[in-house]
Amino acid sequence: MGEITTSELAENLHNYKIIDIRPIDAYNGWKERGEARGGHIKGAKTLPYKWLHYIDWIEIVRNKGILPEDPLVIYGYDRQKTEEVARQFGKAGYPDVTVFNFFLEWTEKGLPMEHLARYRQLVSADWLNRLITTNNAPEYSNNKFVLCHSHYRSPADYEEGHIPGAISIDTLSLESQETWNRRSPEEIKETLESAGITHDTTVIIYGKFSAPSYDDPFPGSSAGHLGAMRCAFIMLYAGVKDVRILNGGLQSWLDSGYDITRESAENNKVSFGVEIPQRPEIMVDLEEAKEILSSPDKNLVCVRSWREYIGEVSGYHYIKKKGRIPGAVFGDCGTDAYHMENYRNLDHTMREAQEVADIWEESGITPEKRNAFYCGTGWRGSEAFFNAWLMGWDKAAVYDGGWFEWSNNDLPFETGVPEQ
Numbered sequence: 001m002g003e004i005t006t007s008e009l010a011e012n013l014h015n016y017k018i019i020d021i022r023p024i025d026a027y028n029g030w031k032e033r034g035e036a037r038g039g040h041i042k043g044a045k046t047l048p049y050k051w052l053h054y055i056d057w058i059e060i061v062r063n064k065g066i067l068p069e070d071p072l073v074i075y076g077y078d079r080q081k082t083e084e085v086a087r088q089f090g091k092a093g094y095p096d097v098t099v100f101n102f103f104l105e106w107t108e109k110g111l112p113m114e115h116l117a118r119y120r121q122l123v124s125a126d127w128l129n130r131l132i133t134t135n136n137a138p139e140y141s142n143n144k145f146v147l148c149h150s151h152y153r154s155p156a157d158y159e160e161g162h163i164p165g166a167i168s169i170d171t172l173s174l175e176s177q178e179t180w181n182r183r184s185p186e187e188i189k190e191t192l193e194s195a196g197i198t199h200d201t202t203v204i205i206y207g208k209f210s211a212p213s214y215d216d217p218f219p220g221s222s223a224g225h226l227g228a229m230r231c232a233f234i235m236l237y238a239g240v241k242d243v244r245i246l247n248g249g250l251q252s253w254l255d256s257g258y259d260i261t262r263e264s265a266e267n268n269k270v271s272f273g274v275e276i277p278q279r280p281e282i283m284v285d286l287e288e289a290k291e292i293l294s295s296p297d298k299n300l301v302c303v304r305s306w307r308e309y310i311g312e313v314s315g316y317h318y319i320k321k322k323g324r325i326p327g328a329v330f331g332d333c334g335t336d337a338y339h340m341e342n343y344r345n346l347d348h349t350m351r352e353a354q355e356v357a358d359i360w361e362e363s364g365i366t367p368e369k370r371n372a373f374y375c376g377t378g379w380r381g382s383e384a385f386f387n388a389w390l391m392g393w394d395k396a397a398v399y400d401g402g403w404f405e406w407s408n409n410d411l412p413f414e415t416g417v418p419e420q
Contacts (some may be wrong), residue, residue, distance in 0.1 A: 001086050002098045004073060006105050008235050009041075016098070017066060018044035021052075021076040023195060024349050025247060029119030029392040030127070031138065033077050035107040039077065039115025046352045049081045050255070055058060059094050075100040081154050091185050093163045116353050117392030122247045125256035128204060132165055145202040146195060146267060149250075150228035154221040157208055161260035163253055167195055167267055169205075171220075171227040174234045174362065180377035181400045182234050182283070185276040188285040188337070192238060196267025199239045199274045206246035206253070209348055212338035217317070225249030225348060233382035239278025245386065248349040255347060283387070284372040284399040284410070289379065292399075298370040300399060302328040303384040305336050306402075308376070311415030315376050321407035323415045329363050331373065333380045340383055353391050367393040374399035 009016070020027050020040045027046040029038040040046070045064055051057055066072070072094060076082045079101050089097045100106075107113065116122070120139045131137040131145060149166040158168040173191040176183050183191070188202035197203055207224030220227060228249065236243045246252060253260070277283070284292070292298040302324055308315040309330055311323040315337035334341030342359075343351050357367075365371055371388060373381040373396070380399045388396035407413065 001083065002411050003089065004100050006096045006100075006102045006109065006111070008113050009100055009106075009323055010109075011042075013043070014171075015071065016073040017070040019047050019066070019072055019074045020044040021047055021049045021074060021082060022103075023050070024048050024124045024345070024352075025119075025122070025124035025127070028075075028122060028247075030124065031113035031252055033104065035104050037107045037113055038119070039113045040101070041106060042112035044075075044112050047085070049076060049085060051080075052085055052088060052195075052348065055086070056346075058392065061089075061092070064352075068095070070094070071096040071098070073098050073100050073417075075103050077103065099363060105333070109192075116390055118330055118390045121179070121242075121244050122350060122390055123204060123244050124247060125253045125258060128143070128163070128246055128253070129256070129258055135336075140202065142202045144198075144200075146197050148195065148205040148228075148231065149224075150205055150207040150231045151224045152220040152227045153218060154224075156267065157210075157221065157260060158222055159264075161262060163206070163250070164259070164261045164263070165200060165265050165304060167265050168205075169195060169231060171230055172241060174231055175378065179401070180404050182237065182378075185238075188234065188238050189272050189276050190239070192235070192274050193269055195269050197235070197240060198270050198272055199278065200241055201270075202242040202244065203232075203235055203240050204244045204246060205235075206249045208250040213311070214317075214336060214414060215339070219338045220379070223379070226338065226340060226383060229383040230379045233282075233378075233385055237279050237283050238276045239274050240270075248347055251348050282389075282397045284397045285322070286401055286405060289325075289372065289374070289399045289401070291369065292327070292372055295370075297368075299365055299372070300325060300328045301331040301365055301371055301373045301381075301384065302403075303331040303333045303375045303380040304403070306330075306331055308337070309412075314407075316405075319376060319404055319407060321403075321413065323407070323413035326412050327372070327405050327412050328374075331360070331363070331365065331384060333375065333384075337380070343383060343387055344365050350387065353387070357391060367391070367395070370395045370397065372397045372399045374402040378402055407411075
């Protein structure tokens with residue numbers, strides 16, 4: 001194991017595969033150790049030290065395209081942890097591993113760095129704990145916040161344990177069970193006002209993931225953090241200026257060693273303060289979805305599983321028709337309607353932005369295009385939207401009706417493996 005200096009790395013940056021072992025929130029842009037600039041060394045891959053203790057760590061490494069023939073440079077905040085990860089790479093058959101222990105110096109010297117465009121909207125458990133306990137946190141200048149524990153028709157999900165101070169919010173209060181589209185502006189307004197949320201309230205939202213299975217009568221009740229993405233999207237559409245997501249959901253809070261509570265919390269009713277919606281451009285309805293399909297500079301992106309896409313399954317108990325919208329680009333979510341493995345890390349934090357962008361680019365999903373993400377009923381589409389929006393893709397949207405609406409309107413559809 002060798003050590004490289006700041007000047008040596010700066011001169012030879014293109015010769016190495018750089019591995020950032022800091023928490024993923026620091027990688028995204030949060031300044032967690034007083035660094036002069038937030039983010040990561042340009043081109044670095046995220047491989048948090050936390051993951052080192054997962055039994056399938058080496059599989060994560062390989063899935064990230066980090067190969068034994070690659071010359072590696074490992075860096076983090078802590079020399080001991082950096083060297084521990086470097087030794088583990090050596091044991092795994094990686095012969096060319098170097099450590100870089102001068103990251104703070106790198107940030108001070110104006111050397112190449114990158115960060116997630118809207119990293120402030122994706123917060124860590126430590127950040128949230130500081131906000132809860134002191135009413136103050138970095139990159140927060142508001143004087144009011146609301147913490148929401150999202151669930152789908154499952155009050156027990158909240159009652160069995162939630163982050164202290166969190167209120168319960170059912171996804172059904174923001175979307176209709178009849179259409180699975182967002183509710184009317186009046187209904188959304190009532191939900192937000194009853195939750196104590198105004199347009200200028202900082203809202204932090206999260207959910208609980210508890211291994212959803214299609215065999216359950218209501219699988220979505222076990223996919224709470226996915227439901228939280230849906231709620232966050234509708235709040236953003238409504239006009240909440242500062243919507244933030246707890247990166248990794250309740251799991252990240254527990255992984256950080258913080259306590260949960262069964263003590264319920266409620267807020268006083270308020271006035272939302274502006275008309276809803278304030279951001280209609282991020283919501284696509286049926287007619288615009290049809291128009292997108294005929295436009296070369298736009299994409300309707302199907303964030304469903306392969307089996308749903310080729311019509312082997314509908315994906316849902318309440319959707320009968322199987323197939324896909326003709327012309328939709330495949331945006332592979334993962335295994336089924338309640339999982340997002342291709343958009344998340346093993347700990348349910350959001351996947352490294354550049355990895356998602358690289359996969360999308362292969363399918364023509366690029367930031368200059370109008371990309372409307374859809375799934376069966378809006379949850380997975382909302383999470384994919386946030387992947388794009390957090391990267392600064394301002395033309396991103398969600399086709400709200402998704403396969404549920406399309407298949408119920410006697411419109412053309414396809415099955416089988418596409419020719420291209």
